[in-house]
Amino acid sequence: MSPANPSPPARPKAAPIPTPETQPYWDGAAAGELRIQRCLDCGQAYFYPRPICPSCGSADVEWFTASGRATLYSYVINHRPAPGFEADAPYAIAVVQLAEGPRMMTSLVGVAATPEALELDMPLRVTFERRGELSLPVFTPAEAESEELQ
Amino acid sequence: MSNPGVIIAGAAETDELGRLPNISTLGLHIQAARNAVADAGLTMRDIDGIASVSAPGPVSVAHALGIYPDWVDGTGVGGTSFLLHVRHAAAAIRAGYAKTILITHGESGRSRVGAPPYRLDLSSPAGQFEAPYGTLGPTTTFTIPALRYMKEYGLTHEQLAYVPVAQRQWAAKNPRAMFRDIITVEDVLASRIVAYPFHLLECCLVTDGGGALIVTAADRAADFPKPPVHVLGTGEASETPMISQLVDFTESQAFRQAGRKAFAEAGITTADVNHLMIYDAFAHVPIYGLEALGFVGKGEAGAFIAEGNTEPGGVLPLNTNGGGLSYTHTGMYGMFAIQEGVRQIRGEAAAQVDGPEISVVLGNGGMFATAGVLVLGRHPR
Numbered sequence: 001m002s003p004a005n006p007s008p009p010a011r012p013k014a015a016p017i018p019t020p021e022t023q024p025y026w027d028g029a030a031a032g033e034l035r036i037q038r039c040l041d042c043g044q045a046y047f048y049p050r051p052i053c054p055s056c057g058s059a060d061v062e063w064f065t066a067s068g069r070a071t072l073y074s075y076v077i078n079h080r081p082a083p084g085f086e087a088d089a090p091y092a093i094a095v096v097q098l099a100e101g102p103r104m105m106t107s108l109v110g111v112a113a114t115p116e117a118l119e120l121d122m123p124l125r126v127t128f129e130r131r132g133e134l135s136l137p138v139f140t141p142a143e144a145e146s147e148e149l150q
Numbered sequence: 151m152s153n154p155g156v157i158i159a160g161a162a163e164t165d166e167l168g169r170l171p172n173i174s175t176l177g178l179h180i181q182a183a184r185n186a187v188a189d190a191g192l193t194m195r196d197i198d199g200i201a202s203v204s205a206p207g208p209v210s211v212a213h214a215l216g217i218y219p220d221w222v223d224g225t226g227v228g229g230t231s232f233l234l235h236v237r238h239a240a241a242a243i244r245a246g247y248a249k250t251i252l253i254t255h256g257e258s259g260r261s262r263v264g265a266p267p268y269r270l271d272l273s274s275p276a277g278q279f280e281a282p283y284g285t286l287g288p289t290t291t292f293t294i295p296a297l298r299y300m301k302e303y304g305l306t307h308e309q310l311a312y313v314p315v316a317q318r319q320w321a322a323k324n325p326r327a328m329f330r331d332i333i334t335v336e337d338v339l340a341s342r343i344v345a346y347p348f349h350l351l352e353c354c355l356v357t358d359g360g361g362a363l364i365v366t367a368a369d370r371a372a373d374f375p376k377p378p379v380h381v382l383g384t385g386e387a388s389e390t391p392m393i394s395q396l397v398d399f400t401e402s403q404a405f406r407q408a409g410r411k412a413f414a415e416a417g418i419t420t421a422d423v424n425h426l427m428i429y430d431a432f433a434h435v436p437i438y439g440l441e442a443l444g445f446v447g448k449g450e451a452g453a454f455i456a457e458g459n460t461e462p463g464g465v466l467p468l469n470t471n472g473g474g475l476s477y478t479h480t481g482m483y484g485m486f487a488i489q490e491g492v493r494q495i496r497g498e499a500a501a502q503v504d505g506p507e508i509s510v511v512l513g514n515g516g517m518f519a520t521a522g523v524l525v526l527g528r529h530p531r
Binding site for chain 2: 016082
């Protein structure tokens, strides 16, 4: 890198912008809880937050706090970092299956981003990471002690 | 016939594909449109309907060309949009809304000349629930289902690597293909990892280019200089705006749904298909496509490709232009998949298959977000 052409200042990691329908999810994360929704008519739990059940179309839905338990459903190990992730690369971008059924994208923390360390269906549990003004749900191997991650 | 026939009467790509820093996005649309209109032996004054994707969109393209259309379609659902445009154009022609429809694609995917900046809305579902985890475009999202498929069905890294190896054999026969040197599984696995389990050679190109089509009624087939390509069946479907919400990571419901519609309308089965194009942004997509369309059973496509069935000399010629992995990929590749289907049916492809009667084109939009399928034929039903 030429000194006459310094690298631009690092951009921060993308921070989500809540909408009225998703605000309870982000409020839950700030309180250290993974809050998702379920249908009061058909009982289906679902993610991402929206004011209608995707299984039966009912608008009679409620928020509840999920167990935070999940398994690793699939992932990639990304070598071309998004802005703000330069120091993390290579890093895993994972999709986990919650114990309640729905799947969500997440980061994996407290575990190496290698194929050897990341075995599909391994048990995970939710933890939270600061992101801008918000708290972001991320997942870690269920065996790991939460104290080690703080 | 209760459902009057529709044909593709004109089809052409831009003069060049690849790195074109001297042509804007709109300029690529214009050049592709001129080439397709000329291919059909028409003038711009003959066009009374237009379909295109933003940006710049059908209004800008029509206006630039001096067309004031009676029918406009701006369906923009990613790289398969052009297959949906053909489907919608067929319906419009049958309804009498338009007679001669122009469908255009132009994209300065590599040089980004006259192209809008890519910006994800961080309040959208994907912005809130995927982008914060470090996604950066298709290499980080479209690729995520593959490991699940590999675990469920035993697809090996070598079989995945064979997909670009097979397609490069077609590209080697095509002077317009960007990459033409024969490669091996070892070459693919030795290329750098972009997003494990995907290596560079398992990811599509990024290029500049365009293409356009003229769709009209089959009863006009004798009016055009080129042999007609009959649109025998079409299908479309949408599944999810976020890869994390794909119904089943080992298959594309949208591919299957669109395929069933198109095959049923055409009255064909897989046994009738002589040539196949499957949108290949990444090496796993043809595997998902072969299974969704029913050419092989679930979990069998990796071995089917690795055994040579889809390469030159194989029973099912697949992605004979070289595909998005070797030919070109502007960002919305579907137009180029249709163009190759048209060339094969006309008998004018660079790597020509022996007299195909039926060519099927499967388009993908977004990250398994949407699908379109066209059944193209040399003869009417």
